[in-house]
Amino acid sequence: xxxxxxxxxxxxxxxxxxxxxxxxxxxxxxxxxxxxxxxxxxxxxxxxxxxxxxxxxxxxxxxxxxxxxxxxxxxxxxxxxxxxxxxxxxxxxxxxxxxxxxxxxxxxxxxxxxxxxxxxxxxxxxxxxxxxxxxxxxxxxxxxxxxxxxxxxxxxxxxxxxxxxxxxxxxxxxxxxxxxxxxxxxxxxxxxxxxxxxxxxxxxxxxxxxxxxxxxxxxxxxxxxxxxxxxxxxxxxxxxxxxxxxxxxxxxxxxxxxxxxxxxxxxxxxxxxxxxxxxxxxxxxxxxxxxxxxxxxxxxxxxxxxxxxxxxxxxxxxxxxxxxxxxxxxxxxxxxxxxxxxxxxxxxxxxxxxxxxxxxxxxxxxxxxxxxxxxxxxxxxxxxxxxxxxxxxxxxxxxxxxxxxxxxxxxxxxxxxxxxxxxxxxxxxxxxxxxxxxxxxxxxxxxxxxxxxxxxxxxxxxxxxxxxxxxxxxxxxxxxxxxxxxxxxxxxxxxxxxxxxxxxxxxxxxxxxxxxxxxx
Numbered sequence: 001x002x003x004x005x006x007x008x009x010x011x012x013x014x015x016x017x018x019x020x021x022x023x024x025x026x027x028x029x030x031x032x033x034x035x036x037x038x039x040x041x042x043x044x045x046x047x048x049x050x051x052x053x054x055x056x057x058x059x060x061x062x063x064x065x066x067x068x069x070x071x072x073x074x075x076x077x078x079x080x081x082x083x084x085x086x087x088x089x090x091x092x093x094x095x096x097x098x099x100x101x102x103x104x105x106x107x108x109x110x111x112x113x114x115x116x117x118x119x120x121x122x123x124x125x126x127x128x129x130x131x132x133x134x135x136x137x138x139x140x141x142x143x144x145x146x147x148x149x150x151x152x153x154x155x156x157x158x159x160x161x162x163x164x165x166x167x168x169x170x171x172x173x174x175x176x177x178x179x180x181x182x183x184x185x186x187x188x189x190x191x192x193x194x195x196x197x198x199x200x201x202x203x204x205x206x207x208x209x210x211x212x213x214x215x216x217x218x219x220x221x222x223x224x225x226x227x228x229x230x231x232x233x234x235x236x237x238x239x240x241x242x243x244x245x246x247x248x249x250x251x252x253x254x255x256x257x258x259x260x261x262x263x264x265x266x267x268x269x270x271x272x273x274x275x276x277x278x279x280x281x282x283x284x285x286x287x288x289x290x291x292x293x294x295x296x297x298x299x300x301x302x303x304x305x306x307x308x309x310x311x312x313x314x315x316x317x318x319x320x321x322x323x324x325x326x327x328x329x330x331x332x333x334x335x336x337x338x339x340x341x342x343x344x345x346x347x348x349x350x351x352x353x354x355x356x357x358x359x360x361x362x363x364x365x366x367x368x369x370x371x372x373x374x375x376x377x378x379x380x381x382x383x384x385x386x387x388x389x390x391x392x393x394x395x396x397x398x399x400x401x402x403x404x405x406x407x408x409x410x411x412x413x414x415x416x417x418x419x420x421x422x423x424x425x426x427x428x429x430x431x432x433x434x435x436x437x438x439x440x441x442x443x444x445x446x447x448x449x450x451x452x453x454x455x456x457x458x459x460x461x462x463x464x465x466x467x468x469x470x471x472x473x474x475x476x477x478x479x480x481x482x483x484x485x486x487x488x489x490x491x492x493x494x495x496x497x498x499x500x501x502x503x504x505x506x507x508x509x510x511x512x513x514x515x516x517x518x519x520x
């Protein structure tokens with residue numbers, strides 16, 4: 001059994017519970033209750049419990065993610081964190097990695113049913129704190145919305161930011177101003193998309209007409225979509241007001257429809273969720289809409305029409321290519337450096353064959369690019385033949401056959417266990433909420449008994465799932481299998497796609513030869 005011990009002390013002194021005493025008490029507990037193989041010590045001195053950026057604490061978090069130990073022991077709960085939300089996040093991380101947590105002074109032990117019940121109660125209070133923080137952030141956003149200010153960051157194409165003094169508060173704020181040369185590019189992008197209704201054709205248009213980003217790069221599909229969906233370009237008029245009301249967006253409560261004159265542009269706050277190191281666009285019902293101090297570039301009706309077109313056309317992108325073109329979008333035209341388009345040929349509604357074609361060649365009828373089209377099946381055969389020269393496959397085909405025969409049964413059992421885990425977790429969440437409301441009631445002991453029962457089932461389900469996944473991964477380790485001219489015919493499209501993405505960075509087609517750029 002591998003044990004980790006964490007100790008912390010706010011001030012560097014020998015008074016009170018010294019780090020040495022904390023560690024010795026934790027060691028004594030570990031040796032008394034477990035068969036110890038290794039003990040890892042993490043100690044921070046001179047750091048507050050409200051600060052999670054402690055050096056050894058961060059090392060401990062890495063140890064958790066690496067599953068370096070099985071149990072984490074501390075002297076008291078507040079040695080880990082004094083913040084309920086931070087503490088709940090740590091417990092969640094420990095649970096995710098199947099690591100138990102023990103606080104010897106507080107008698108908090110997640111190896112026991114009562115300890116796990118307390119853990120679930122802690123998570124309820126943490127969720128309450130999350131919601132309180134979210135409401136506080138929303139209130140702050142409403143205050144910011146009253147000014148129509150720019151919050152900072154990379155300014156959208158067509159604008160620059162500048163600092164001014166707010167007449168109402170006397171404070172310095174950022175506002176947006178138009179850049180005429182970029183304004184024309186933004187207008188061209190919106191006009192062309194309304195005309196062609198395709199992000200791929202729009203990208204080809206920008207390439208042909210040599211329209212560049214602010215950093216003088218070619219526009220990508222994603223950068224064009226970000227421009228088309230940014231409400232900052234939209235005129236704040238009555239049409240815009242009705243649009244955001246219909247989509248249940250929150251309108252700054254200091255303004256109403258009479259303020260939407262169309263003279264200024266829209267400023268939208270609270271558009272993105274930036275938690276967990278990811279930026280995700282929120283649903284429009286979470287946005288806070290205000291009127292900026294900048295001039296709009298696109299009429300409200302044109303902006304709204306583009307949003308409808310994007311929604312309608314989102315399913316038809318050639319790059320989300322329904323299990324046909326294995327090398328899209330990494331295969332590119334060497335002359336134009338753009339992903340090749342997939343052209344399908346059908347007969348009686350049945351796909352006969354497909355080929356790759358440069359989108360600039362297609363949109364300019366060969367005037368800007370004249371590379372030959374590339375047969376999809378021949379391309380796949382050729383590339384897999386090349387991959388075959390790197391590693392031999394020996395008995396991999398037999399292993400793969402065994403895996404294919406067992407895959408259906410394994411996937412069925414996996415799905416059953418996942419559903420059981422989900423149902424158990426939902427029951428635990430419900431009972432935990434009920435326990436919080438009736439904690440001092442005599443009925444609470446019955447709730448705890450039921451919690452312990454369901455928790456035991458949940459642990460059993462998780463262990464079964466872990467063993468099943470481990471068994472399945474042992475049979476077929478995708479990291480070690482390289483497809484060959486024979487082997488790849490047995491792989492599913494998803495398996496082939498995963499392997500290709502691990503091996504190949506880009507493929508360039510010049511009309512005659514394929515140039516493969518590997519990841520190794």
